[in-house]
Amino acid sequence: MLKDLKIFLGLLSEHKKTVVFAVALGSVAGLVTGGGLTNGVEQLFTLILSDDRELSTSQILGVAASFPILFVILGICVFASAYLLNYAGLASIQSLRSRVFSRIQLLPLAYFQSSKTGDLISRITADTTVLQQTLTFIARNVITQPATIIGAVFYLYYVAAKNDGVYQIYLCLIALPIVIFPIRKFTHKIERKARQQQEELGALTNNLAQNLTAAREIRAFNLQERENRRFTERLADLFISQMKVVKYQFGLGPVVEVCSSMGLSIAFVIGYYNGVPGGVFTSIFLALYLTYTAVKKLGTFASELSKGVASYQRIAEILESPVDIDDPAQPVELQNVLGNIEFHSVSFSYGSTPALKDASAVISQGDICALVGPSGAGKSTFANLVPRFYDVSEGRITLDGHDLRDMRMNDLRDQIAIVSQDPVLFDDTIMENIRLGRQDATDEEVMEAARQAFAHDFISDETNCPQGYETVVGERGARLSGGQKQRIAIARAFLRNAPILILDEATSALDSESEAKVQVALDALVAGKTVLIIAHRFSTIKNANKIIVFNEGKIADIGAHEELYSRCPLYKSLFDQQQAS
Template identity: 80%
Template sequence: MLSDLKIFLRLMADHKKSVIFSILLGSVAGLVTGGGLTNGVERLFTIILSEDNSLSTSQVFGVAAAFPIIFIVLGVCVFSSAYLLNYAGLASIRDLRAKVFARVQCLPLAYFQASKTGDLISRITADTAALQQTLTFIARNVLTQPATIIGAVFYLYWVAANNEGVYKIYLCLIALPIVIFPIRNFTRKIERKARKQQEDLGELTNNLAQNLSATREIRAFNLQERENSRFASRLAELFISQMKVVKYQFGLSPVVEFCSSIGLSIAFIIGYYNGVPGGVFTSIFLALYLTYSAVKKLGTFASELSKGVASYQRIEEILASPVDIDDPDQPIEFDNIQGEIEFRNVSFSYGDTIALKSADARIQKGDICALVGPSGAGKSTFANLVPRFYDVSHGGIYIDGHDIRHFRVDELRNQIAVVSQEPVLFDDTILENIRLGRQDATDEEVREAARQAFAHDFITDTSNCPNGYDTLVGERGARLSGGQKQRIAIARAILRDAPILILDEATSALDSESESKVQAALDKLVSGKTVLVIAHRFSTIKNANKILVFNDGEIADSGSHQELFERCPLYQTLYNQQLSS
């Protein structure tokens, strides 16, 4: 338990002052409970059970006043201790969430391909919430309960020193070590069950995330019953793991209470036959009760701590995930970049799956280079390696003769604009979605980029966009058509004005009228820039002056359309297939 507790203390290391003051105040509260309250009870019951009525009024009121004073001190200390430790705990959870989120932003795309989105969401939200619950429980118990035990034991020692025969009562304390064994056994099981519970919750969250991202497909294929069944199955698994945690968590308390009751029964028998005075015996009984009660709460605390550790371990896995794509120790500064791209014997694998093998290519400044080939041939991988979305497994990629791994990652990506086949818009205004291309751009520069992308007209049409550039686009741009989203994405790339462009079939979502407008904008945009066009339709590569043909992860051939059509059987086949369709 101490090793688990150290984890939480390290977690709150940035708030040492609050933790230290909380420890001091919690210790005072525990000592007042274990020592002061028991002493007050002894005095009270000694007076009540005594036949001596010779006490003065001031003595009677003095004893009576002791209890409000004790509980005022106790209340202030308990509140202040819990408040300070909650402050440190909640601030630590806030910082941890920010740290985990920042870590997620640094992780390579390969990490997300191997992870489930819902599980990541669960770790950042549900696991940190479980940690928060644990820290709140710690704030109420970790400091006061041990101090209560110390105060009560000290009082018991003081009573034994001043009353003959009392020490025999302490034989009942042998029940204390006994409860350690069930506590240890239960907490180990709780930690394992709690981790399984959080994993099942992650699977449930992942199932929910997938469902909400595919609402159209679910209705189109009548998958509602299938989804209901899958979700119900996940709920059943989570329910089973939750009940296992409940079983061990709440099964611990009766065991501790049973052991405690045996100790208290022994205390009663010994006290009775040794003629211990009523007031003294009552205070001893209270001290023993407070001791056993504190031990029981520490047992519950241990189970809560185990649950928190299980959640922290899942969060720690994110924090410990390596950031494979990092900045060099001595980065090269970009200086008047020309945009020449060269692949030298580049290979790349997704785990055990080879995606690119020994690729060699040179794309001159100003080239419009189309990447063609069957699905899964390596086109997208080739393009994604340029902005270092992934790092090569072998070989190197060079821009203007410099290995891209020698540049800072953010500086490299500032030189590249990307327009995807399915553009992603954030739930913000149209203005801010375009401004993502260059975040320091003025409103007028954003509007000019929209004009060049032929987006200005539909943006200012109040029937389409009621608030013009301040219209919210909805989650993933749900309130816009496919063509409108694409033109906003192109406007974003125009605003960036980067020397290197990556276009993933940028006009595929447009109708013929919009496509002609955007194609004109693209013709202006690509002028003087190095462009990689991931081509799925051959009609989109008519302006390409260089074509790379991919097959099974290799560059099978390269050249112009005419050259490839004459000598490359694969290119001929792909071209004729699209022409006939």
């Protein structure tokens, strides 16, 4: 348990002074409970059970006033300690969530291909919430309960020194070590079950995330019953995991209580036969009861700690995930980038699956280079290596003669604009979605980029966009048509004005009218830039002066259309198939 506790103390390390002060206040509260209240009870019951009624009014009032004073001190210390520890805990959780989110921004794309979106969301939200609850529970108990035990034990020693026949009562404390065994067993069980519970919650969240992002397909294929069945099964799995945690979490309390009751029964028998005075025995009984209650709460504390550790382990997996693609120690400073790209014997694999093999190519400044080939041939992989979404397994890629790995990633990606087949728009205004191309751009520059992309007219049309550039587009641009979203994405690229442009079949999902408008914008966008076009349709590469043909991860041929059509059987076959269709 101490090892687990160190994890949480480490989370609180940024607020060390606050925690130390809270610990001091909690210690006072525990000592007042374990020592002060028991001593007050002894004085009170000694007077009540005594036949002596000759105390003065001031003495009586003094004894009576001791309890409100003790509880005022106790209340202030407990509140202040819990408030400060909660402050430190909540601030630590806020910092942890920020660290996890920042880490996710640095992780390579390969990480997300092997991770489930819903599970990552669950780790950032649900697991950190469990940690927050654990820290809150720790705040209430980590100091006050041990201090209560210490205060009660010191009081018991003090009473034993003053009264005969009391030491034998302390035989009942042998029940305390016995309690440790079930606590250890239960906490180990809870940690395993709690991790399983959080994993089931992550799977449920992932199921929900997939359902919400595929609402159109679910309705189109009448998958509602299938989705209901799968979600219900996930709920059932989560319910079983939760009940296992509940069983061990709440099963610990009765076990501790039974052990405690045995000790208190022994104390009663010994106290009765040894003739311990009523007032003294009452205070001893209270001290023992407070000790056992504190031990019980520490047992619950241990189980809560185990749940928190299980959640922290899931979060730590994100924080400890390696950032395989990072900036070099001494980066090359990029100035006046021309856009000359060269692949030198480049190979790349997704895990153990080869995607690109010994690829060499030269794409000069101003080239419009189309990447063609069958599905899965390596076109997208080739393009994704240019902005270092992945790093090469073998060989190297250079930009204007500099290895990409020698550059800062931000510097490199500032030289590249991307327009994808399915552009992602954020749930923000049109103005801000275009401004993503260059975040320091003025409103006038954003609007000029929209004009260049032939997007200004529909943005200014109140029928389409009631608030113009301040119109919120909805999640993933749900309130815009496919052609409108594409033109917003093209406007971003105009605004970025980068020397390298990557087009991932930017018009393939559009109708004829929208494609014509977008194509006009693209023709203006590519002027003077080094362009890579990931082509699935040959109609999109009519302006390409260079074509690279891919087949099974290798470059089959490079050349212009006329050359390739006459000498490359694969290219001729692909071209003829599309022309025939």
